[in-house]
Amino acid sequence: MNLWIANINPDATDDDIRELVKKYCGVDVPEIRREPGDGTRPAAELIFPDVGSSVLQEFQGRLHGMFWKERKISVQVM
Known part of the structure; x- marks a missing residue:
């Protein structure tokens, strides 16, 4: 299963996304x-x-x- 995250700040790197998920969900993003x-x-x-x-x-x-990196992100389960 997957998560869809929309309205990400264009300057956010994959590592930034991984850090966000690790901080708030406690898991690594494969x-x-x-x-x-x-x-x-x-x-x-x-x-x-x-x-x-x-x-x-x-x-x-x-x-x-969540308001993250100057954007309100939208998250859905896919």
């Missing part, structure tokens, strides 16, 4: 796929191959709507 777009609301898919949907829903609750 893989990040950046989504191309027009640059106004950058997004990334965080891949967690061994994490179930109930755990990812908990992570979503911790991160969704």
